[in-house]
Amino acid sequence: MITIDATHDPALKSWVPGADGHPDFPIQNLPYGIFSLGADGEKRPAVAIGDKLLDLSAISGLLPVELRGPTLNALLALPAERRLALRRKLSELLSNENHRPALEPHLHDRSAVTMHLPAAIGDYTDFYVGIHHANNIGRQFRPDNPLLPNYKYVPIGYHGRASSIRPSGVPLVRPKGQRKPPEADAPVVGPSARLDYELELGVWIGRGNDLGEPIPIAEAADHIAGFCLLNDWSARDFQAWEYQPLGPFLAKNFQSTISPWVVTAEALAPFRIAQPARPEGDPKPLPYLWDEDDQAAGALGVELEVQLLTAKMREQGLPPHRLSKGPASNMYWTVAQIVAHHASNGCNLQPGDLLGTGTISAPTDDGFGSLMEISRGGTRPVTLPTGEERSFLQDGDEILLSATARAEGYVPIGFGECRAVVLPAR
Incomplete structure (x- = not known):
């Protein structure tokens, strides 16, 4: 309701x-x-x-x-x-x-x-519905075919690690793992050299469903209690080595950071907007993922922003540097479609489960949702006000996510901070 x-x-x-x-x-x-x-x-x-x-x-x-x-x-x-x-x-x-x-x-x-943490999170599932992010990352590995054939038919997702989700303010310890440098014949073990952030929205599940009972797309919104900000940190070097054939593992499970406030679905009612139309020629979603009301008001009028604060910037008393800013509507699938698909095979969602949208990027550089995109895989570093450069995150760096919902005639509302500083590997 x-x-x-x-x-x-x-x-x-x-x-x-x-x-x-x-x-x-x-x-x-x-x-x-x-x-x-x-x-x-x-x-x-x-x-x-x-x-x-x-x-x-x-x-x-x-x-x-x-x-x-x-x-x-x-x-x-x-x-x-x-x-x-x-x-x-x-x-x-x-x-x-x-x-x-x-x-x-x-x-x-x-x-x-x-x-x-606002809830005891039983399960955490991360999706991949930011189409501009998917295109940007895909082009780095498959320039002529960035999106795999299933992307426009299936809300792609994977099961993440609920136990390592932490609220804003808890530091991130740089993870260790296997990576294979391009010039090496065999992998090495050590701290990630390509640590990245990912700008996402978190979706809090409210009322659940019984095992074996799908959630119809027309009822999916009734199972969404609220939203938060989500930084699903990523070790890009681990991920490149391990993700085939079964997807992310140690590259993602070391920590995810969320804003600690549940911004309710009821509070966001005035900020509902139409889902952006799919490009001409794209397939219409299959019937279990299609609802006219959801298409008319299934996206959110929320502006997302990422800022970076380095140790040197803190020492000099400088404000955080904006890395990107863009709308949350840059999602190929609506949140209701995510929920309906998740439960379509009879999977039972439970109150307090957390879903991630996946990285939300705008079509242009000023709205990219990760350093992997902004730096073009590390080939075009970002220059900061101190003269420092960043292709990926260094120890002492702090990432700050924020979001504001806006609509004409209504008071803007925010999500609070989602921030964490990177500590050296142990």
Whole structure:
């Protein structure tokens, strides 16, 4: 149930100082997360509002849904109408000054708390639906035939590693593994020399499906609870050596980083846009992947951005350098098509499962979603304001992903930061 209602009203204001006009978390957003007071404190559910968060377990008696515990899995599993009722109640509580005395003691500065993974992630699946990224990478290996024949018929995906997903701010230790330098006769083992980031959206599964029961495309949106940012780090040198015949393995499973806030499907209702038309001559999706309503409003009006901050830039007090910026609509398949395809063979999705869209790139250099694309496989390094060059990431580099949903007549909402610094291999 994706409805534009009073919670999206651009005239709506909050009594929480600094919430109105906040770049990420005005009252029109209301994303959920899990926090603790201190790294080892009790994990509790919260909603973000401006630079604050509201402890939901402390006000559970005021809500239509009881929210307690160290994960949001139970919240994600709720039927859409109950999630909507919760959103409407929180909107009323945070906009009506009469509720301030009861709620204000349970507000905390977001800068003073520790954020955790929002859910216990049972399974993680990464897709490959950014067609410009697929073309860019494919051209580096198959200049005359960048896309394999199945790409325009099947939402390509692979099963990733849920245990190594971490929230924003947790450093990334450079992975070690096998790679085969072009000039070598045999592979070597050591730290990745071609470490890269990947700009993706994460999709949080809400209500699941029973094993053996597919999810029809017309119902797929009902199984999507929310979204986050996802950096699916990649060791390109490991990947080139290992990916045939079974796909990525050690090149991808060492860590993935997500933004810690679940931006709900309900919050994104005003930012739904039409799925971009397929190029003339491309095949129409098979019937189980085709729904007219999904084509009319299955994409998101979200702008994505990647920034890089090196150790030298930090020392000199310089701001991060933008690497790319582009729309999230650069996806060949909609999120609903991803979900429908994932469950089409009877695979049972569960609340708290995470899907990655795959790297989202624009058609031009200023919107490429990875260094592999920007540097043309390392042959055209990026020059930074310090004079440093980057083909791939070096130790001390920090990648920052951000996103903003925009639509005329509505207040923009953001996703919060997705950032991590690269530490040396152990």
